[in-house]
Amino acid sequence: MLDILSGVVRLQSEGRDVVLATLIAVEGSAARDPGAVFAVGEGGEFLGAIGGGCVEPALVDAAREVFRDGTARHVVYGYSDRDAVNVGLACGGTLTILLDRPGRAYCAELERTADELVAHVVRLDGERIGARMAIYPDRCYGTLGDSTLDGAAARYARERPLRDAVQVRLEGASVFIAPRPIAPQMYIFGALDFVAATIDIAHFLGYVVTLCDARSAFATKERFPNADRIVVSWPHEFLASAPIDERTAIVSFTHDEKFDVPLLLEAVRSRAGYVGAVGSRATHARRSEALRQAGMTDAEISRICAPIGLDIGARTPEETALAVLAEIVAIERGRSGGSLARGSGAIRGRSRT
Numbered sequence: 001m002l003d004i005l006s007g008v009v010r011l012q013s014e015g016r017d018v019v020l021a022t023l024i025a026v027e028g029s030a031a032r033d034p035g036a037v038f039a040v041g042e043g044g045e046f047l048g049a050i051g052g053g054c055v056e057p058a059l060v061d062a063a064r065e066v067f068r069d070g071t072a073r074h075v076v077y078g079y080s081d082r083d084a085v086n087v088g089l090a091c092g093g094t095l096t097i098l099l100d101r102p103g104r105a106y107c108a109e110l111e112r113t114a115d116e117l118v119a120h121v122v123r124l125d126g127e128r129i130g131a132r133m134a135i136y137p138d139r140c141y142g143t144l145g146d147s148t149l150d151g152a153a154a155r156y157a158r159e160r161p162l163r164d165a166v167q168v169r170l171e172g173a174s175v176f177i178a179p180r181p182i183a184p185q186m187y188i189f190g191a192l193d194f195v196a197a198t199i200d201i202a203h204f205l206g207y208v209v210t211l212c213d214a215r216s217a218f219a220t221k222e223r224f225p226n227a228d229r230i231v232v233s234w235p236h237e238f239l240a241s242a243p244i245d246e247r248t249a250i251v252s253f254t255h256d257e258k259f260d261v262p263l264l265l266e267a268v269r270s271r272a273g274y275v276g277a278v279g280s281r282a283t284h285a286r287r288s289e290a291l292r293q294a295g296m297t298d299a300e301i302s303r304i305c306a307p308i309g310l311d312i313g314a315r316t317p318e319e320t321a322l323a324v325l326a327e328i329v330a331i332e333r334g335r336s337g338g339s340l341a342r343g344s345g346a347i348r349g350r351s352r353t
Contacts, residue, residue: 001037001178002114004047008039009111012104017042019063021099023050024124024167024176027078028093035165035178042067051077055095062099072100072130098122098176100130109141110134117180119157123149124167124174149173163247183208187242188227189235189263190253190278191218194317198251199226201321205329207249212238214259236262239270249274249328251308255283261290268300274328276305310337 001008001020008018021038031051038056039047040063049056055077062075078094100122110120116136121144123131128145135157144150152170162179169175186202188195191213199209203226212231213219219232231238235254244250250267254260255278264287267275279287284306291301309323310330330337 001035001120002110002117002180004037004039005107005111005114007045007047008102009104009107011039011041011043011045012107016045017067017101018107019066019099020102021050021059021063021097022122022176023095024074024098024165025096026093033164034167034176050097051095055097059097059099066099066101070101072098074098074124098124098130100132102130102132103142106132106134106142113141114180119162119177119179121153121157121175121177124176126173144173144175146171146173149175153177181206184245184247184249185210185243186249186251187212187239188251188253189213189259190255191215191220191223192253193223194320195253196224196226197317197321198253198324199224201318201325202249205325210242213254234262235259236266239263239266244270244272246271246273247332248272250276251324252277255279257287257290260287261294264291264304265294265296268296268303274305274331275303276308276324276327278308279306281307305331 001022011018019040021040023032023034023036026034032049036050037048038050038059040060046056050059058077066073074096076094076096110117113136118135118137121133121135123129123144126145131144133140133142133144133150133153135154137158140150140154144153149171153175156168156170157177157179162177165176165178167174167176183206186207186209188198188209188211191211195211199211202209208228210229210231211219211224211227212233212235214232214234216232219230221230224230239250248271250272252260252263260277264275264277277284277287288301305327308327309320310327312319312323314320314323327337
């Protein structure tokens, strides 16, 4: 919801009612994960997407019903349903969607305090279906219709490190909890010219990008205007105190052992989900021997993706960036990065967890 919230607030501030269609459950294949939102304004305005274009026309019709009677409701589209065929849902999945009319005051408050938000919650059943509550570290805004349920939902959201939206049953009620998205970190080491393309594509994937180099003449905002942060430091010293979790990507473009060896020693022993290093096969063989001499085990060396990137024959900076980011996504999704046309099984990988 947060990604289209400003548009919803704008429509409401202009006096137009809005129906939100929230994807609350997916079975099988689908274009989006639970939490995706499609908004319909009473003047025919559309914001966001749920089904990649296949279910949105049907949701517009369903939203008109909500505008008419003011009642929140669920709609379900499954592959075997006639409605699914009519809307073009041929992916084989089943989508459960809640349609409701969020209050103007609630949406305005959510937009104003989005940076403080822990999660937002919507009730899925009972007389108060569609009731919403915003959860913050020390308070809540709105209500799900019952103070005991409000407290249970707040505790659930605050006590669990949620990264994906979840449907849970609390105090006898079904609720949908969507955490505030927290952008993953990417740490790039080595202020080479072609790193700029990697920064740009990483932003498209939602990363907050920090560029680090020990050479102040190279690590400048003028050379890398799109980096979220530029740090002049020895790479391993910066990484030792940088926040790292399983979604963090560490990318070394230095291909210089005096930087790479201490950096990679720090990186492979961290929680980072991806560690990659630029260099030819011969360069990586020499680097691996230097890492062994520094105390790294073969199992730790195997964590390093080097030569970096998927095998797409990359030559230009943009192609190299594409190969690197594609490898990061593949590893995060639990995939090898091969061609779908030559593979089998599910097309979509695991969710970001």
